[in-house]
Amino acid sequence: MTTFDYVILGGGCAGLSLAYELDVQGRLGDKTLVIIEPRERYSRDKTWSFWQVEPHRHEDCVVGQWSQFSVANQEKEQIISCPETPYQTIDSGRFYEKVRCRLMKNPGVVFLNSATEINLENSLVFNSVPPLIDPQAKLFQHFKGLEIKTVKDVFEPNTVTLMDFKCDQRGHVHFFYVLPFSRKRALVETTWLGPLSVGADDYDQQIEEYLETTFQVGQYDVLFQEQGAIPLFGLEAPQRPNWFNIGTVGGMTRLSTGYAFLNIQRHSKFLADNIYRLQSCRPFLIHKRYQRLDKIFLRVLERHPNLMPSVFTDFFSGKPSDAISFLSGRGSFGGDLSTILQMPKGPFIRAAVGF
Numbered sequence: 001m002t003t004f005d006y007v008i009l010g011g012g013c014a015g016l017s018l019a020y021e022l023d024v025q026g027r028l029g030d031k032t033l034v035i036i037e038p039r040e041r042y043s044r045d046k047t048w049s050f051w052q053v054e055p056h057r058h059e060d061c062v063v064g065q066w067s068q069f070s071v072a073n074q075e076k077e078q079i080i081s082c083p084e085t086p087y088q089t090i091d092s093g094r095f096y097e098k099v100r101c102r103l104m105k106n107p108g109v110v111f112l113n114s115a116t117e118i119n120l121e122n123s124l125v126f127n128s129v130p131p132l133i134d135p136q137a138k139l140f141q142h143f144k145g146l147e148i149k150t151v152k153d154v155f156e157p158n159t160v161t162l163m164d165f166k167c168d169q170r171g172h173v174h175f176f177y178v179l180p181f182s183r184k185r186a187l188v189e190t191t192w193l194g195p196l197s198v199g200a201d202d203y204d205q206q207i208e209e210y211l212e213t214t215f216q217v218g219q220y221d222v223l224f225q226e227q228g229a230i231p232l233f234g235l236e237a238p239q240r241p242n243w244f245n246i247g248t249v250g251g252m253t254r255l256s257t258g259y260a261f262l263n264i265q266r267h268s269k270f271l272a273d274n275i276y277r278l279q280s281c282r283p284f285l286i287h288k289r290y291q292r293l294d295k296i297f298l299r300v301l302e303r304h305p306n307l308m309p310s311v312f313t314d315f316f317s318g319k320p321s322d323a324i325s326f327l328s329g330r331g332s333f334g335g336d337l338s339t340i341l342q343m344p345k346g347p348f349i350r351a352a353v354g355f
Contacts, residue, residue, distance in 0.1 A: 001119040004032040009115065010128035011037025013048065013092070014247025014264050016099045018126055021268040023106055024057065027275050032108045036115045042100065044093030046226055047145070047187060048261040049179070051085045053328040056265045061098060064089040064181055069160040071316055073309035079159060080320045085328075087160050089179055089187075090261065121242070124278065126271070128247035130235050135196045139298060141258040142196055142229035144203035145177070145189030148211075148220040153183035155215070165309035167210060172198050173301060173308040176210050185223070193301060193308070196229060203227070230258040232298055244271065244278060251286060255294040257327055289336065290329050299351040307347060314342045 006022070008015040015035055022028050052065075067083040103109045112118070161178035168174065172194035179187040190206040192199035199206070211217040230248070232255050237245045246252070252263040263286065270284040285291075301308060316323050318338050325331035326339045340348070 002034075002117055003119040003122050004034045004110070005123060006031060006033040007115070007118060007120060007123045007125045008033065008035045008128070009125065010247070011035045011039070011111065012128060012247065013046075013095070013261065014128040014250070014252065014268075015126070016096065016103075017264050017268040018246060018271055019103055019109065020057070020099045021265075021272040022275065023103060023109070025272045027272050028106060028108050030108070032110070033106075034110045034112055034118060035103075036112055036118070038113050040113075042093070042096040044091055044096075044224060046092040046228070047089050047179070048092065048095075049087065049089045050259055050261050051082060051324045051328050052088050053085050053325060053330050054262065056262065058090060058095060058098070058265075061090045061094040062088050063091040063094070064179055066158065066160045066180075068158060069162040071163045071313050072161075073165040073313050075310070076313060078313060078316055080316050080323075082320060082324060085321070085324050087162075123242065124275075125240075125243045127238065127243055127245050128249055130231075130249045131237065133231060133235070135229075139194060139232040139302065140196055140229045141191065141193055141232055142200055143177075143189050143191040144207070144227040145187050145225065146204075146207055146222050147181075147185070147187045147224040148222055149185045150215075150217050150220045151184070152217075154217055155180035155183050155186045157182050163312050164214070165312070166214075167206070169305070169309075170198055171305065173305050174199060175309075175312075176207075176214075187224075189226075193232070194305065232256075232258070241279060244283075246271070254286065254290065254327070254329060256297040259327065262328065286329055289333075293336075293340070296348060296351045300347050303351070304347050307344060311343060314344075315339065316342075318342050 008019055019033060019035055066087045068079055068081045069087055070077055070079045157180045163175040165175045167176060172192060174192050177189040177191055188207055188211060190203055230253060235249050237249045246267060247264060252267050253260040267284050274281050322331060322335035322339045326336050
C-alpha cells in the first residue's frame, strides 16, 4: 500500500480546484498528493456559470460574460442589468486542461484511476465522490443543454435568458436557459426542478420545440451537449477524523439554485489556508442563514410548484444587486431580507414555521 500526504477522491471541479489552490499557495512543497479519478481522458463535459461577486483564479477559463439577464413567465418578462457583477460561464475543458497542465509539472502530484493500492488511513483525504442516491426519493435540478450554431442571426448576444417559464410545466417546475455566445451560437438548456421521472424522457424534443416556437429555428448544428442532475438535498457522506468532504458532497451546492462553482473556490482556499490545522479548526460551511432559507424555499417548491414561475420573476423585482448577492450567498442581512420580502408571504411563512 502506498501512502501519500494528501489524497483527493474525485478529479472533477472540486478535486482539481483544491489541488490547484494547494499548488498555487505553495502548500505542496515536499508533500505528496494523489488525485483518484476513474476517467481515462478529460474533455469538455460541463459549463459552470455564476455571477462574479468576487475575484476567482480562473478568469482565463471564462468563455462568456454578460452584463444583463432576463427572467420571464407567461405574464411578464424582466431584463435585469448586472454590470458590476457580470454573469460568467466557464468552459470545463479549458479548466481541466489548465489545472492538469500545472499539476503535472509538480513531481509530487500523481493521478491514478483507482484507490485500491492507496493507504487512506494515514493521509488527509478530501472526498468529492457522492454516495449512491435513490433516483426516486428526492428533488433534483435535472437538465440537458445543446450548444448549437444556426444559419441566421437569432440570439441576443448581450442578454442571458436565465429562466424562461413560457413552456409546459407538467405539474412541476420547468424553464429554459439560454447562454448566447453570438447571434448564431448559444447553449440552450431545458431544466426541471422535481423528480427525475418527470421531463427526463424527451429533453431533445423539448429543446427542439422551444427553438422553433421562441426563435423560429428549425435547423441547427449541435456543437456540444451536456446533461446532468443536481441533487437538491443534502448528501450523507463518510465522517472520519482524517476525511474532509468537498464539492457537492461537502455541501458546496446551494440547494435552492444548484450554483456551486464559487463556493467550491472559497472552500478550496479555506482548506489550503488551513491545511496544517484542519483537524482542529471549524469546518467551512455555507452560511446557516442560507441553509435555512434554502430549506424553506424547497418546501414551498414541493408544495406549490405552480407558484414558482411568478416567485422567480418577483424575486428580481427589488434591488437586483441584493437578489444576486442572495443567490451567490454573499448578501447582507438587510439585503437578503429585502429580497425575501418580494416572495408571496403566505406560502413562505407556512413553510418557515413547518405547516
